[in-house]
Amino acid sequence: MNLSIQSLKEMGAFTGAPVKKTIKWQQGGQELQGEVFVRPLGYRAAVSDLIASAGMQDGIAGRIAASICNEAGEPVFTVADITGDADPGRGSLDRNLTTALLTAIGEVNNLGKTQSSATSTKSGTKSQSRSPARSRKPKSA
Template identity: 60%
Template sequence: MSLSLDSLKDAGAFTGAPVEKEITWKKGDTEHTMTTYVRPLSYNSAVSDIRAMRENGDAVAGRIAASIVDEHGEPVFTPGDITGEADPDRGPLDGNLTMALLAVIGEVNGRGKTES
């Protein structure tokens, strides 16, 4: 088979729409549950990873910012939102929420929980 946009599309080589996921995390004694959308790893996430390496940025914050989107595929965060640099008064993203987001990113990309 020759490489073409059509053959790549038939092979599922494009990431398509974001995947809806529910996340739950605890802040103190309070448990929070929200719906988020995860963009499967793609060209955009590869560029974000390379940019973070080149600029001595935070690769984890870049991965979360590239992967967590709204229902229209628009990013919810910038890396600075996650690290707290965008708003020092607000500070960085909560650690438990960060881990919940990383878990659903892993699930959507075939790592983590398996179907039973």
């Protein structure tokens, strides 16, 4: 197969439109609710993850900034907005809101859910691992 925009579209290699999610979180003793758009993990998240792995930005803030967008797919936050560096007087994003956003990102991307495998062992793993004690041959006396 030759890679082209058309062949990649046919294979589903693009992330598609943002997904609308309703989130709820507690803040100041009140339950709040809002709607957000979540961009499925793709190029922007991969770049953000690489920048974070190089120690150049916070990984969680990068994931939120790469994923939460408006209906048109444009980012809503920068990493600095989330960490509080954009406006120290405002501070960082609320903990409970951060958790609600991460949950929405996980739901859109099916994170944390494992796929069953046709080649699973009894333990559910794909292959059997051998501990050093089991893989050694008994020594002859």
